[in-house]
Amino acid sequence: MSRWSRILILVALIAASFSLATLLQPRVAGWNKRGQDESVLKLLLGDTRRVLANHLFIEADIYLHSGYYPSIFDRGSAPVDTKHMAGQEGEGHDHEAEHEKEMAFLKPPRDWIEAFGRHFFVTRHTHLEGGREREILPWLKAAAELDPQHIETYTVAAYWLRSRLGKIKEAEEFLREGLRQNPDSYEILFALGQLEFENHHDAARARNLWELALRRWREQESGRKEPNTPVLEQITVRLARLEEEQGNLAKAIEYLEEAKRVSPFAQSLQNQIDELKKKSAAPAKPGSAQ
Amino acid sequence: MNTVLALAGVVFKELYRRKDFYVLLVLTAVVTLLAGSVNLFNEGGVVRYLKDICLLLIWASGLVIAITTTARQIPAERENRTIFPLLAKPVTRADVIVGKFFGCWLACGAALLVFYLFFGAVSAAREHHWPVLAYFQACWLQWVMLGIVVAMVLFGSLVFAAPSSNSTIIFVVVIGILLLGRHLNQVALQQPEPLRTIVYTLYFLIPHLEWYDVRDLIAFDQGLVPWIDCALATLYAAVYCALLLFATWLVFRRKPLNT
Numbered sequence: 001m002s003r004w005s006r007i008l009i010l011v012a013l014i015a016a017s018f019s020l021a022t023l024l025q026p027r028v029a030g031w032n033k034r035g036q037d038e039s040v041l042k043l044l045l046g047d048t049r050r051v052l053a054n055h056l057f058i059e060a061d062i063y064l065h066s067g068y069y070p071s072i073f074d075r076g077s078a079p080v081d082t083k084h085m086a087g088q089e090g091e092g093h094d095h096e097a098e099h100e101k102e103m104a105f106l107k108p109p110r111d112w113i114e115a116f117g118r119h120f121f122v123t124r125h126t127h128l129e130g131g132r133e134r135e136i137l138p139w140l141k142a143a144a145e146l147d148p149q150h151i152e153t154y155t156v157a158a159y160w161l162r163s164r165l166g167k168i169k170e171a172e173e174f175l176r177e178g179l180r181q182n183p184d185s186y187e188i189l190f191a192l193g194q195l196e197f198e199n200h201h202d203a204a205r206a207r208n209l210w211e212l213a214l215r216r217w218r219e220q221e222s223g224r225k226e227p228n229t230p231v232l233e234q235i236t237v238r239l240a241r242l243e244e245e246q247g248n249l250a251k252a253i254e255y256l257e258e259a260k261r262v263s264p265f266a267q268s269l270q271n272q273i274d275e276l277k278k279k280s281a282a283p284a285k286p287g288s289a290q
Numbered sequence: 291m292n293t294v295l296a297l298a299g300v301v302f303k304e305l306y307r308r309k310d311f312y313v314l315l316v317l318t319a320v321v322t323l324l325a326g327s328v329n330l331f332n333e334g335g336v337v338r339y340l341k342d343i344c345l346l347l348i349w350a351s352g353l354v355i356a357i358t359t360t361a362r363q364i365p366a367e368r369e370n371r372t373i374f375p376l377l378a379k380p381v382t383r384a385d386v387i388v389g390k391f392f393g394c395w396l397a398c399g400a401a402l403l404v405f406y407l408f409f410g411a412v413s414a415a416r417e418h419h420w421p422v423l424a425y426f427q428a429c430w431l432q433w434v435m436l437g438i439v440v441a442m443v444l445f446g447s448l449v450f451a452a453p454s455s456n457s458t459i460i461f462v463v464v465i466g467i468l469l470l471g472r473h474l475n476q477v478a479l480q481q482p483e484p485l486r487t488i489v490y491t492l493y494f495l496i497p498h499l500e501w502y503d504v505r506d507l508i509a510f511d512q513g514l515v516p517w518i519d520c521a522l523a524t525l526y527a528a529v530y531c532a533l534l535l536f537a538t539w540l541v542f543r544r545k546p547l548n549t
Contacts, residue, residue, distance in 0.1 A: 120515060
């Protein structure tokens, strides 16, 4: 075979691959739009991606505890409580003590092998701090890629981004991405409201978002046997605080009444209601917000 | 001793003639660098995931190199009939076993050194500090652990019919020990008798390879393992290596060499 014919064959093969690429490219692009905007990853992995995503989400929690984490053998069949990751401590609730108790999973060693083996893995319960919380982000991002319907991934990542790392813009973008994937999620709407209120100090937008979150909660959860009441409590309490700040005491009382119905700390909320009632009954001082 | 060293030298040279090590090194480098190039919410300095991924790949590569290199040593000598000239006096069967063991173990050590240099470079580039002693400990403990694995594979290469079955079984056993070894006593206590005694006995019998996996301590900057514990773990591994090599010799000395 002459040199020219070899070059011509090479050129012909390149032309053939280019033509095939132009033919196949629209089809490949179509893979992404099949069904409800399914990704190639979803097509390839199926439901396995949910398991993987959950594993990655747990990995983020492991990182938050600097590797000190109960294995399936340590915790038995009890699921891992990842609420502390999103800073979802209930009001008046000794969450820290409960978390410490949960993490005291290492019992005294049963034999010399177990005792000696403890020199080679992490045996101290610590949390990442001082900006090192950023170490959990890769796992949360990967978890969101694998399972965009896992809402907690977005809220947890946004919580750390905005409250500990000062990445407000990135937190908002990630939450909006989550909202695009889960348009009816009251949790993401609530988190967006928190961001607007606490970081952008935009009470009007926060109110709109929280009211929408409350509406979505009612649409999805009110008919359920076991509704997600902790989120309802958070939304209504936040709305009550906002209305109180804005001087709408009647509205604030209304929200607190709703929160009281589902809260485990009903008495504390009742005291707040009583205080607001007293405040609203008192004559308005000249020059006050009311 | 010279015979053992000569045999070990041949095995060592085989590692850098074969492509396995280079492929695994390039793969580790590519995956680590790709993982490092991801933009994570415009947040620089995120490094632990990278260290974690790189160490995982180093562990996987170390196991692959140790098991695949060792599994073919004795079967290949028998198949090619080079075992006959090799066993001509003054080389004994014990020399062959010890020579093969040291050759494979040293080859693993050399490979680990290169892998850990790469790991150190990646982590220094991102973290701007280099805990050399911690990396040395991790590398040493992994190398010591691979010694037990190499001895296990040598023993397996005389017991199992083919290198492929030997490699597969050892992979399953090693990964099983790494994942479950630490928890076998807990599992045993949940079983009824006599299963409880059997599982607990197994717990005491298996080499606890999971001790040598200090990846979490490195990734989470948890400081050094006490040196005395490092020394004791090395002694523990040496005893297991001696035990396995002795068992290999017992099988090998009565083994017909014709395939």
